[in-house]
Amino acid sequence: MVNFDPQFMFASAISDEEETIEAVDEALSAVVEALGGGTADMVIVFATPHHRKAMPYVAQQIARRLKPRVTLGATAAGVIGSGYELETRSGLSILAGRLGGAKLHAFSHQNFDWPDVKSDPQALREALVGVEHDESEPVRALLLFADPFSTPLVRFMPAVNGAMPGVPMIGGIASGGNAAGENRLILNEQVFTEGAVGVAITGPVHVDTIVSQGCRPIGEPWIITKAHKNLIQEIGRRPTLQVIQSTADTADDSDRDLLRHGVFVGRVINEYKDRFGRGDFLIRNIIGADRDAGFIAVSDFVRVGQTIQFHVRDRRTAEEDLRLLLQTQLLHGPAAGVLLCTCNGRGSHLFDQPNTESKIIREAMGEVPMAGFFAAGEIGPIGQTNFLHGYTASMAVFRPLEAEDAPAD
Numbered sequence: 489m490v491n492f493d494p495q496f497m498f499a500s501a502i503s504d505e506e507e508t509i510e511a512v513d514e515a516l517s518a519v520v521e522a523l524g525g526g527t528a529d530m531v532i533v534f535a536t537p538h539h540r541k542a543m544p545y546v547a548q549q550i551a552r553r554l555k556p557r558v559t560l561g562a563t564a565a566g567v568i569g570s571g572y573e574l575e576t577r578s579g580l581s582i583l584a585g586r587l588g589g590a591k592l593h594a595f596s597h598q599n600f601d602w603p604d605v606k607s608d609p610q611a612l613r614e615a616l617v618g619v620e621h622d623e624s625e626p627v628r629a630l631l632l633f634a635d636p637f638s639t640p641l642v643r644f645m646p647a648v649n650g651a652m653p654g655v656p657m658i659g660g661i662a663s664g665g666n667a668a669g670e671n672r673l674i675l676n677e678q679v680f681t682e683g684a685v686g687v688a689i690t691g692p693v694h695v696d697t698i699v700s701q702g703c704r705p706i707g708e709p710w711i712i713t714k715a716h717k718n719l720i721q722e723i724g725r726r727p728t729l730q731v732i733q734s735t736a737d738t739a740d741d742s743d744r745d746l747l748r749h750g751v752f753v754g755r756v757i758n759e760y761k762d763r764f765g766r767g768d769f770l771i772r773n774i775i776g777a778d779r780d781a782g783f784i785a786v787s788d789f790v791r792v793g794q795t796i797q798f799h800v801r802d803r804r805t806a807e808e809d810l811r812l813l814l815q816t817q818l819l820h821g822p823a824a825g826v827l828l829c830t831c832n833g834r835g836s837h838l839f840d841q842p843n844t845e846s847k848i849i850r851e852a853m854g855e856v857p858m859a860g861f862f863a864a865g866e867i868g869p870i871g872q873t874n875f876l877h878g879y880t881a882s883m884a885v886f887r888p889l890e891a892e893d894a895p896a897d
Contacts, residue, residue, distance in 0.1 A: 496588040496693075496888040498825025499523045500857035502569025502581040508542035511580040512549045519584045520553060522857070528554045528584040530592060530687065532631070532827060533561035533674065534568075534861035537664045538578040543672040543679045546580070551677050554584055558594045558687050561674030562633040563664025564861035565832045571850050573843045575835050575862065583859030585825050588888060590628075590691035593618040596675045597639065597683030606643060609651035616652065617688040627652060629695035629884060631687050631827070632659035636864050637668035638682035641876050649873050656697045657874040658884040659686065660829035660863030692889040696820060698813050699868035700881040701771040702806030702834070703752055703799035706743055707735040709764060710797065715790045718775075719783050720753070723796065727782025735798055746800035753786050756795040757871040764797065766812060770870050771799055773878065787878075801879065803839055810845065810881060814852035823853050823885045828860030830881040835862055838879075845881055853885075 499522035505511035519528075531550050539546060540563055550559050566575035574581075599615040606612070617627055630648070634641055641661070648657060665671040668682070675685040689695060710731060714722035723731050736747045754769030761768060776785035790796075817823065830845055839845070849858065867874060868882035 493588070493888065494524065495586055496824060497523065498583060498585040498857040498886065500570055500581070500583045500825070500859045502567065502572050502574065502579065502859070504574055504578055506538055506578040508539045508545060511539065511578070512546055515580055515582045516549060516553050519582055523584065523586070528556045529558070529587045529590065530585050531556040531559045532583045532859055533559065534564050534581045534859060535561070535664070536565070536567060536574065536579045537563060539580060540664060540670070540672055543674060547674045547677045547679060556584070558592045559674055559676050560594070560631060560633060560685055560687060562662040562861065563672045564863065565663040566835060566862040568828055568830070568846055568858070568860035568862070570855060570858045571843060571846050573835055573846050581859040581861070583825060583827060583857060585886060587689070587691070587693050590689055590693040593621065593688045594675055594685070595687070596678070596680065596685045602640070603643070606647045612647055612651040616648070616686070617690070621690070625690050627655045628689045628691070628693055629697070630655060630657040631689070631884065632657055632684060632867055633673060633686065634659070634661050634684035635671045635673060635682050636661045639684045641865070645867070645874055645876055654872045656695065656869045657867055658697055658827060658829065658882055659867040660861065660882065661865035663832050663862055663864040694887040694889045696817065696885040696887070697869055698817070698883040698885065699870060699877065700806070700810040700813050701877065702809050702879060702881070703754065703771050703801045704805050704809065705754060705764070705769065705797045706739060706747070706800050707798050709756070709795050712790055712792055712794045712796060715792050718785050718787070718789055720786060720790055720796070721781070721783040728784050729777060729779060729782045732798060743800060746802055750801065752799040752801060754797045754799045755788060755790065757873065759795060764795070766809065767870065769797065769799065770875055771877070806834065806838060807844065807848065810848050811852065814849065817853060817885060820887065823856045823887055825886040826853065826856050826858040827884040828858060828881065829863045829866045830860060831866055831879045832862035832864060833879050834881065
C-alpha cells in the first residue's frame with residue numbers, strides 16, 4: 489500500500505451491519521484509524537434503504553467525528569467498498585479524503601433558480617463553483633448525485649456542459665427508492681428527499697475519469713444519411729434495419745448470438761478522428777423499430793452526418809472493457825482514492841462472480857481506498873462532454889497534483 493502525504497490521502501470502509509448506529513460506528517472507526525486520526529476535507533457516503541430513516545444521524549456522526557468541509561451522500565440499492573459489493577443486504581460505504589490545498593464548493597438544487605439558470609451560463613457556473621471562484625484556477629471535476637424523480641438531468645447536463653465546457657462530472661442517480669420522496673441525499677448535515685447535491689473541486693488535485701460502457705463495436709462505422717429527432721432512418725443510404733441484418737449475417741457465431749440478445753448504437757463524439765475505438769462512442773439503447781420502414785429509434789437525438797457503429801455487450805465484454813480502461817491508470821502512478829458509480833443492472837445481474845468490478849479495480853490499482861454505489865443512471869464524460877449513461881461504470885480517480893503538473897506562475 490502506498491504511503492501518501494498525510495495532507496493528501498484517502499480512507500474508506502464498508503459495513504453490512506443492519507443497525508445504523510453500529511454500521512456508522514464500524515465504518516467511521518475504520519476510516520478514522522486509517523487516516524491516523526484528525527479530520528477529512530471531503531466525505532462521500534452511500535447507504536442502502538435499511539438506513540434511509542437514519543440518514544440525519546449518519547450525517548451528524550460524520551460531521552462530529554471527521555469535521556469535513558463537505559459531506560455528500562445518497563441512498564442506493566447497493567453499495568461498494570474496496571473489494572466488496574453489498575447488493576442484497578444492508579450496506580453503508582464511506583470514502584473520506586484529505587485534499588491538501590484543494591478548494592471545495594458544495595452545492596445543491598437549492599442553489600439553482602431553475603429553469604432560468606438553464607439559459608444563463610454565468611449564473612449556473614456561479615451556482616456550481618461559487619461567486620468568489622478565481623476564473624484563472626481550473627475546476628478539476630464536479631461530483632453530482634441526484635434524485636431521479638425530481639431532477640431534470642436531461643436538461644441539466646447540457647446546461648452544465650455549456651457553462652463549464654471540458655470540466656468532467658462524475659456521479660449518478662440515487663437508486664434507494666422506487667417512488668418520489670423515498671431517496672435521501674446528504675449535503676453536509678442537511679438531508680434532502682429530492683433534487684441534487686454536489687461539489688466542485690479546484691486546486692492542487694488531479695482527478696482522472698474512467699467511463700466503462702461495457703460494449704465493443706461490431707461491423708463497421710456508418711454515416712447517418714437520413715434521420716429525424718431520435719429516429720435513425722438510413723445509414724449509408726440504406727434502411728437502418730437492413731444494415732443491422734447484414735451486420736448480423738457477416739458476423740461470426742459468437743457475435744451473432746450476442747446480437748440476438750441485444751444490439752446497441754454507438755455514436756461517435758469526435759468526428760475529426762481518423763479512427764474510432766473504445767472511449768470514442770456514446771452508447772445508446774435501441775428503444776424501437778419500424779420493420780416496414782426499416783428505421784430504428786434510439787435513446788438519443790441524432791442528425792444526418794453523424795457517425796455510428798453497432799455494439800454488443802455481455803459479461804465478458806464488460807470485464808474486458810473495464811480492464812483495458814484501467815490499464816491507462818498505470819501510467820499515472822498510484823491512486824489515492826477512487827469513487828465508483830456503477831449501474832444497478834451490472835453487479836450480480838451481469839457478472840457471474842460476486843464483487844467482480846471492485847475486484848477488477850483492486851487488481852489493477854492495488855488496495856486503493858474506494859467507495860461507490862449501484863446507480864439508476866451514471867454520469868461521466870465521453871471526450872470533453874458529460875453524459876447520463878446506463879449499464880455503465882463511471883469512476884473518479886484522485887491523486888495529488890504533482891509539481892510538474894501544476895501551472896507555471
